[in-house]
Amino acid sequence: MKVIVAGMPKTGTKSIMLALQKLGMNTYDYMESYEYYKKDWIRIFQEGGTVEDFRRMYQGVDAVADSPVWYYWEELLEAFPETKIVLSTRESEDVWMKSFKNQVEKFNNPIMSLLGYLSPSYMKFLNYSKILGVSLFRTVGNSTKMNELSLRMIYRRHINYIMQKAPKDKLLVYSAKEGWEPLCNFLDIDVPTEPFPHKNVRGNIFEDMMANHPLMIRMQHEMYISLAILTGLLAFGSYKTLTVGPGQILTYWCDFGKTILNKVMNILQ
Template sequence: MKVIVAGYPKTGTKSMNAALTQLGFNVYDALENLVYLQDEYIKILENGWTTEDFRRMYETVDAVCDTPACFFWDEIHKAFPDAKIILTLRDDEDVWWKSLLSQLKASDKFLLKMMEMLCPTSTRACIRILNPISTVMFGGPYRNPWSLKPWTLNNEQLAKKCYRTHNAYVMETAPKDKLLVYKCSQGWDPLCQFLGVPVPDEPFPRKNVGGNVVNEIDDHPIFRQLKKELMVSVVKLTVVSGVIAYCTAKYGPVKIAETIYDQAKSAFQKLPFG
């Protein structure tokens, strides 16, 4: 691990991911953290962690950013004390809050809702990682994956307080010689100088502008995996629904209910305490 991006979501983390990738770093962003390291983060959130856990998780990764890694930046740094820390910021907390709300609105799409409801990987990430981590990072849970209501954060003051507290903690705690407080609007120069790498000829990348991240990650291998998982779930659900509809039409709902009851009763009676 060489670089830890400790900034909150909506502080330019997707642009940082693209910039660090362009500079030759192997980066774990939110998708990689939530899918490749799903079991590890569930264990961390539910049972605690050791420094060795984070060392094992990121020993082959050059850089990390976004949720949930940004919340555990100091634990990751304890595992990799030579890593440099970048705290990405917006111009002020009002700009950050408006950008966060814009992201929530833009991400409230049918495909993502279906993934949360029907993809085991997405559902598990929502319930066991995003919900608990969002509660401490933004003052409220992510959302019930089976709810069709849009995700909203109702407590603006609490979310801003969480944002301020996190930034203050990073600036107070991180070793000064390893910390860069940075805005993506500053471009390549301060970032490359801090990392000790040449400045690219290409413009600094601007990603997820206006919450457009879903379109930008459409070809990401993890996103393609999740879409395949969704298709499998839809096929299974369709087959089960067809079987239920056929049996109901042939035997009637009362007979179906009686059969299910009898089978459940028989299975229960076979249990040691049945």
């Protein structure tokens, strides 16, 4: 591993990771950590992990960023001691808080609500995200409601802790607005001639992921299939009600509901 981007979400991590990709690095962001290592991470959230766990999980990856790796930067550094640390920051705590709240609000929309009911893949993703929220952001139980005071304290303490604990010769405190030069000089890489990339400006990552990310596209396909199945079942249920009577159809739907619930529980395990 070459780079740990240890800044919290909404500190320019998406832009930095895209820049590192353009510099030829194999990068793992939030979605890659989820897709490839969700079982490992859930175990780490709940039971803890070892240096060997982190080394196994990210062997061969050049750069990592976003949740949950920003929280475990120290353990990753122990697993990959030659790695350099990029602490991405915003202009101020207030700017970061506003951006973070805007990002969360972008994902609180009718499409995501439908996915929560109709996509088995999203059910797994939502379960993982809630466990992560409790572990990293101190949300309460399964709640996704933000506690602004707590979030500000986490942001402040995270930056101060890295500034105190990270090896000074391996640390770059950096804003994506600074462009290529500080980043490339820190990594001892030639500065590209193309403009520095900027991604997730004003929280538009939701639209980008829904249109382009394979996992999010699969979730949407599952939602459409579930809607089609539910429409067919409702039509069939209406027909059965007319032909066999409401007493028998109630028993049928109760048995059917139990079957579906058992299948959903098996998916989430």
